[in-house]
Amino acid sequence: MSYQYIAVATPELQRCALAEMSAVAPGLHWLANLEQGTFLVETAQKEDVFLPALARAEPVFVKHIMPAQRRVPLARRKVDDLPILLRVAQDLGAVRAGDHFTVQCRRVGKGFDYTAKDVEVLVGMALEACGATPVFCDTDLRPLRGQSPTIDQYPDSELILEDWHKVVFYYLLGDTAYAGASTIVLSLNEHCDENRVFARRSRDVCRSEFKLLEALRRFKVDLAPGRALDLGAAPGGWAKVLADRGLHVTAVDPATLDLKAADLPNVIHIRQRAEEFAPTGVYDLLVNDMVLPADRSAAIMLHTAPHLKYGASAIMTIKLGYHTPCDTLQQTLATLGSAFEVVHAKCLFHNRQEATVMLRRARPEPEL
C-alpha cells in the first residue's frame, strides 16, 4: 500500500525538502511536479504515522504538506464540480460535530467558472451545518454571515487558528482535484496558500515586510517596547513594522530608506555597512535581513551579540545560495550557536532562496 502527499517547498530547495521527508520515511520518493515548488511524493507510511513524525522532525525546507487522500476529475464548471468536491469532504469524514475546522482550497490553472473561495464557502457551510465550528485565518465565511472583521482588522497575534484545528484541503490543478484532511500542526503551516492570506494586507514599504510579519506570527515572537537594531534595513519594511509596534529602531544600511520609515520619529537611519557600525548600549531585539553570504552575515551577528540583552530575540534571514543550501544552513546554525540558542529555523512562505531563523541571546556558560 502506498500513500501520496502534496508538499510545498521553494523550487530551488525542493531537493532539501525531499531529503527531510526521506529521513522520516525511508523510501519516500518524488512522483511529479504539480506547479513550481509544489510536488507529489509517495511513501508506504500512512498519514497517521508520516505526518506526526514529520511535524516532530521540524523540517526547515518543507513549507506545507497535505495528504492527497482523494483524486477526482474536474470539468472546471461549478455545476459539475462543486457537488463532487462536497461529497469528497463528506466521504473523508474527517470533520465531525464538535470539531473546529477550516477549509483551504488552492486553484491552479485557467478555465474555471468558480473560485477557490467558492469551494471553501460551500464545504465550510455544509460541515458547519453538521455541527462543526468553522475557524479561519482569513475572511472566508464571515462576510456571508454578516460578521465583518477582515484580516486587516486582526492583529497578527490574534489569529484564531489553533494547532489542533482540522483542515480539509483541496488542490485544484487543471482537470484534477486532490483532496485530503489533516490538522494545522500536521500540515506545517496555517494555510496552503499563505501568499493569499498576506496578499489581502496592503504593504507599506516593500514585500520584505511579509517575511517579518510571517516570522513574528509563526515563531510567536512577543514584541515588547524597547530598542531594536535592524541590520540591512533598506528600504525600511522591517523597520516600519517594528517602529509601528512601538520599538525604537536603529536601521543600519548604506542604502536609502523609504520616507515612510525614515520619517518616523522612532527610526534612526545609520548610513553604514553593518561591519563598520559600532553599536552603543544594549538592544532588546536584533533583526538582520542583509543580502550577504551566510558566513559573513553570521560573523556580523556574533560581533553584534554582546550588544543584545541576554535572553533577547534575534531574527535573521540566512541566504542559502544555489550550490549546497542544506550544508550552508547547517554550518551557519553551528556558527550562530556560539552566541545564540537557535529556537526555530524555517523556510517561510515568503522566503525564496533563504531560511528565517529565530535566535535567543545565550547566557555565557558559568565558569567552574
Ligand SMILES: C[S@@+](CC[C@H](N)C(=O)[O-])C[C@H]1O[C@@H](n2cnc3c(N)ncnc32)[C@H](O)[C@@H]1O
Ligand atoms: C533584502 S534587503 C532588506 C530589506 C529590509 N528588510 C526591508 O524590509 O526593507 C537587503 C539589504 O541589505 C543591505 N546590505 C547588504 N550588505 C550590507 C552590509 N554589509 N551592511 C548593511 N546592509 C547591507 C542592502 O543594502 C539591502 O538594502
